[in-house]
Structures are given as structure tokens and as C-alpha cells.
Amino acid sequence: MNETSDFLAKNQIDRLDRWLASQLTDFSRSRIQKLIEQGSVKINDQICPTKNKIVKPGDRIYVIIPEAEISELQAENIPLDILYEDDHLLILNKPAGLVVHPAAGHPAGTLVNALLAHCPLAEIGGVQRPGIVHRLDKDTTGAIAIAKTDQAYQHLQAQLKAKTARREYLGVVYGSPKTESGIIDQPxxxxxxxxxKMAVMLEEKKGRLAVTHWRVEERLGNYTLIHFQLETGRTHQIRVHSAYMGHPIVADPVYSSGHKIGVNLPGQALHAWRLSLEHPISRQMIQVTAPLPPHFVTLLEVLRRRVALPASSI
Structure with a gap:
């Protein structure tokens, strides 16, 4: 069944394809232009055949999104590092290089494929992402929660929406922040x-609310170990906000400026360190800490040797 999106334009004049790209953030501009060419976009009940149409305040835009071709997911015997598990909930320590769910370019070999071989999963997460409550980028490591039942999925999603679940990360950034802590509140x-790529949108109407809390854990010369806490969960949020404040995550292939650090890393030095949430059935608080991966530990050891600092207690 096709999906539809219905928008009412407010206080913004822009070309149709650009305007839709600001609303449908999971779609590329080329995908949106193709939808327009296919006659899948209407403005005020009239099919709009051109991407150059100007959207004005008060216009109603209706988009028909064709159903994606869904391939049947296959269970795959991929090892899982389990931090917590019961009949309703699973918390894993995701390694670098593992994509969370199938998508374009990654039809198999994902965390979902591994989970299907391990246990039943909630079905309401979607055909291609059963049980997936939140995501981690491919090369971001650490704690990720999986719902085994629909009840658990709904409860965990509600916690994330209400901001009662606590997601804490550790990341190594380039440079040394002038203050010890702060809040980045940029859409x-x-x-x-x-x-x-994602980006901070200085015109708030073109982006979605994104809030990241941070504090310095350890200063390592021209590098800093930072503790991040997410208040919202936008795509690439910590990576984008870190770059925005002038201290991108070390080895980030998308948002750093190509600095060389002399340590072989599989991707950005960002780790989902601790996850705190209410159990969806017992209502007891669960706090799970994911050990730092070896490459992250090696990075810290190298930086500490360079500045002759004692080891952190983390």
C-alpha cells in the first residue's frame, strides 16, 4: 500500500523540490524530483509536473510515496555481543561496521539479519527493521536496545519520545573546548x-529540533574525550553538533576536515557508552554500560602517552 504525506506550507516561499526536501528528510533531492516527474505530488489538489513550482504560504502539498519493493529478510549467523536479555528486551554492544537494518546498498549482513537468527522480534517496527527502537550509525559502536515484543516496542518508543530514556555517548574530538560543558540546541x-549529509539549519523551519548536552571528560592535548547525552535523536546528531561547535569527532569520514591522528580507526571515534531505561514490563530501571571497543581504547592510550596523562577511571 502506498504511503502519503500531506503538508500545509507556512511562512516559507521556496521551490517545490527544495521545500519538500526540507520536509521529507529521509529522501534525497533526486528521489523527490522523480516523484514530481511521476505525477506523485499535488499542490492544492492539482498534479504538479515541475520541480520549479514555487510553494507559497497556505499551499497544501500532497505526496504519494510508492510502496518500496520489500525483499524477504533472511536470518544470518552473525555473532552478537549481548549486554542484557530477557523475554521482552535485548540490549547489544554493536561493533563498528555493522549496519543496523537493511537499506539501499546494504540488503543483508545487518544487525536485523543477525537478530532474526537469534530471537523473535517485535513486528510493528516495520518489515525491514523489526524490533529496532533506535539506531546507531554504521561505524558508531555501543549499546542499542531491541524490542522482542510489540508491547516492549511501544513502551520503549514512548520513553524515547518523552525523553525519559537516557542515552550517553563517549567521543574523542579534535581540539580543546574552551568550557567544561555546554548544550548545543540547533535544528x-x-x-x-x-x-x-545532515547539517545544522540556521533557519529553524528547515530543520528539526536537536539538543545535545556535553561535558569534558578528559583533555588530551589537542584532542578531548567528551561525554555526550542526547535529548533528541536526529540522524548523525552528535557528529553534526560536534562539527558545528568546531570540534568534529575524530576520524569522522563525513564531518571532520580530514585530520590525521596516526591511529587506525574503523570510523568515527564515537561510542554509545551507557543506556538507561525503564523495563517495558516490570517498570524497573535498567542501566547498561557497553565496554569501549579495542580501537577506542587504543586511541585513548596513544593520546595519553603523547601528553603523559594518567588513565581515566572510565
Missing amino acids: IGRHLVDRK
């Missing part, structure tokens, strides 16, 4: 030029 949306 994030799809980059206006490079649609594979």
Missing part, C-alpha cells in the same frame, strides 16, 4: 547541497 536537517 538539524538534510544538507541543502550534499543530500547524503
Whole structure:
């Protein structure tokens, strides 16, 4: 069954394809232009055949999104590092390089494929992402919660929406922040030029609310170990906000400026360190800590040796 999206334009004049790209942040500009060409976009009940149409305040835009071709998911025997498990909930320590769910370019070999071989999963997460309550980027490591039942999925989703679940990360950034802590409250949306990237949108209406709390854990010369806490969960949020404040995550292939650090890393030095949530059935608080992966530990050891600092207690 096709999906539909219905929008009412407010206080913004822009070209149709650009305007839709700011609203449908999971779609590339080229995908949106193709929908327009296919006659899948209406403005005020009239099919709009051109991407150059100007959207004005008060216009109603209706988009028909064709149903994606869904391939049958296959269970795969991929090892899982389990931190917590019961009949309703599973918390894993995700390694770098593992995509969370099948998508374009990654039809198999994902965390979902591994989970299907391990246990039943909640069905309401979607055909291609059963049980997935929240996501981690491919090369971000650490704690991720999986719902085994629909009841658990709904409860965990509600916690994330209400901001009662606590997601804490550790990341190594370039440079040394001038203060010991802070809050980055800047909306994030799809980059206006490079649609594979996200960006801080200085015009708030073009982005979605994104709030990141941070504090310095350890200063390591021209690098800093930072503790991040998410208040919202936008795509690439910590990576985008870190770059925005002038201290991108070390080895981030998308948002750093290509600094060399002399340590072989599989991707950005960002780790989902601790996850705290209410159990969806017992209502007891669960706090799970994911050990730092070896490459992250090695990075810290190298940086500490360079500045002759004692080891952190983390």
C-alpha cells in the first residue's frame, strides 16, 4: 500500500523540490524530483509536473510515496555481543561496521539479519527493521536496545519520545573546548547541497529540533574525550553538533576536515557508552554500560602517552 504525506506550507516561499526536501528528510533531492516527474505530488489538489513550482504560504502539498519493493529478510549467523536479555528486551554492544537494518546498498549482513537468527522480534517496527527502537550509525559502536515484543516496542518508543530514556555517548574530538560543558540546541536537517549529509539549519523551519548536552571528560592535548547525552535523536546528531561547535569527532569520514591522528580507526571515534531505561514490563530501571571497543581504547592510550596523562577511571 502506498504511503502519503500531506503538508500545509507556512511562512516559507521556496521551490517545490527544495521545500519538500526540507520536509521529507529521509529522501534525497533526486528521489523527490522523480516523484514530481511521476505525477506523485499535488499542490492544492492539482498534479504538479515541475520541480520549479514555487510553494507559497497556505499551499497544501500532497505526496504519494510508492510502496518500496520489500525483499524477504533472511536470518544470518552473525555473532552478537549481548549486554542484557530477557523475554521482552535485548540490549547489544554493536561493533563498528555493522549496519543496523537493511537499506539501499546494504540488503543483508545487518544487525536485523543477525537478530532474526537469534530471537523473535517485535513486528510493528516495520518489515525491514523489526524490533529496532533506535539506531546507531554504521561505524558508531555501543549499546542499542531491541524490542522482542510489540508491547516492549511501544513502551520503549514512548520513553524515547518523552525523553525519559537516557542515552550517553563517549567521543574523542579534535581540539580543546574552551568550557567544561555546554548544550548545543540547533535544528538539524538534510544538507541543502550534499543530500547524503545532515547539517545544522540556521533557519529553524528547515530543520528539526536537536539538543545535545556535553561535558569534558578528559583533555588530551589537542584532542578531548567528551561525554555526550542526547535529548533528541536526529540522524548523525552528535557528529553534526560536534562539527558545528568546531570540534568534529575524530576520524569522522563525513564531518571532520580530514585530520590525521596516526591511529587506525574503523570510523568515527564515537561510542554509545551507557543506556538507561525503564523495563517495558516490570517498570524497573535498567542501566547498561557497553565496554569501549579495542580501537577506542587504543586511541585513548596513544593520546595519553603523547601528553603523559594518567588513565581515566572510565
